[in-house]
Amino acid sequence: MKHRVYDSSGKRICIRMCVSCRENKPKSELIRIVKSPDGVVAIDEKSALAGRGAYVCKSRECIEKSRKNRGIERGIKAQVPKEIYEVLLNFEA
Numbered sequence: 553m554k555h556r557v558y559d560s561s562g563k564r565i566c567i568r569m570c571v572s573c574r575e576n577k578p579k580s581e582l583i584r585i586v587k588s589p590d591g592v593v594a595i596d597e598k599s600a601l602a603g604r605g606a607y608v609c610k611s612r613e614c615i616e617k618s619r620k621n622r623g624i625e626r627g628i629k630a631q632v633p634k635e636i637y638e639v640l641l642n643f644e645a
């Protein structure tokens with residue numbers, strides 16, 4: 553599942569899959585939602601938090617779809633509070 557992709561300056565780009573459209577995209581175009589080891593669900597803006605993560609595009613379409621089909625829930629194996637989706641929608645690019 554991990555791809556090695558480099559940008560024009562030779563820098564490694566991390567590619568992750570959106571849980572909604574299932575497209576592989578650079579991490580910078582995705583938002584990471586993480587379940588910490590103690591079970592707290594949070595939005596991981598800096599991709600720095602430990603725990604099980606799921607990625608979704610910074611687009612209303614993918615965020616709404618992930619809410620309907622529970623893609624994030626499946627990815628992190630936890631309930632996602634509706635407040636999380638409300639915050640996610642503010643990240644829309």
Ligand SMILES: [Zn+2]
Nearest residue numbers: 570573609614
């Ligand atoms: Zn997507």
